[in-house]
Amino acid sequence: MDLSFQIQGGDFTSAGTASSQVRRTLKELGVDASVIKRVVVALYEAEVNIVAHAYRGLITAEIKPDQVFMKLIDEGPGIADIEKAMTPGFSTASQEVREMGFGAGMGLPNICRNADVFNIHSVPGKGTTVEITIQIK
Amino acid sequence: MTIHEIVSLVQGKILCGNLGKEDSVEYCFASDLMSDVLTVCRCDFMLITGLSNVQSIRTAEMSDLKYVLLVRGKTPPQEMIDLAKESGIVLIMSPYSMFKASGILYQAGLKGVY
Structure with a gap:
């Protein structure tokens, strides 16, 4: 099953809608609750990252019997130093983002921790692509 | 501890x-x-938070939580209540600070997650 969502940068009211839809679908498919939690926590963090940092983005989720593969492509400022961005506690989030409860510098480490395979590629000035794979046991 | 006991201890409102x-x-x-x-x-x-916006409910939803206690007497926006209803989350508000609410509940026997 394939799902896709358009994400608008700065739209905090809708942030999490895509993750919520993926969660509902996985529940309907009877996927184990602990796997669902890992999928949606990783996806939600990545979705919030698009809303917080990018201009717009596209999320696709490919649900197969043995795994969930999610790809998040955004158009935005990109990340100049990915290694630094992966450091727990490091954040470039704006005050507005912090007021929404994010920007603690735990987003990318959280995604990484929950994913079985995690890839991130970024071009400064263009955007960032994140790929998350989680096995369904 | 039952949620009704928690509500009573923190002078809360469901x-x-x-x-x-x-x-x-x-x-x-x-x-x-x-x-x-x-x-x-x-x-x-249960999540205790002072974050009075939809993202605290979204976070509870993604974390598979059923109860959110909103502290500091904040009146949540209607969209936050609506999302909690839609997500099947029990939203409680308390006039107490996060420190006071946490202290009372800890003393009454609720445990920290780590």
């Missing part, structure tokens, strides 16, 4: 959600930082 007599919780996590909440692996805890 804003939405279906609560049975048997509804109870053993663990709590208090934070205004949603990414910190998302690092907690277990899902059998």
Whole structure:
């Protein structure tokens, strides 16, 4: 099953809608609750990252019997130093983002921790692509 | 501890959600930082937060939580209550600070997640 969502940068009211839809679908498919939690926590963090940092983005989720593969492509400022961005506690989030409860510098480490395979590629000035794979046991 | 006991201890008010007599919780996590909440692996805890917006409910939803205690007497926006209803989350508000609410509940026997 394939799902896709358009994400608008700065739209905090809708942030999490895509993750919520993926969660509902996985529940309907009877996927184990602990796997669902890992999928949606990783996806939600990545979705919030698009809303917080990018201009717009596209999320696709490919649900197969043995795994969930999610790809998040955004158009935005990109990340100049990915290694630094992966450091727990490091954040470039704006005050507005912090007021929404994010920007603690735990987003990318959280995604990484929950994913079985995690890839991130970024071009400064263009955007960032994140790929998350989680096995369904 | 039952949710009704918790509500009574923190002088709380249930804003939405279906609560049975048997509804109870053993663990709590208090934070205004949603990414910190998302690092907690277990899902059998109540979230105590002062973050009065839809993202605290979204975070509870992603964390598979059923109970959110909103502290500091904040009146949540209607969209937050609506999302809690839609997500089947019991939303409680308390006039107490996060420190006071957490202290009272800890003393009464609720445990920290770590």
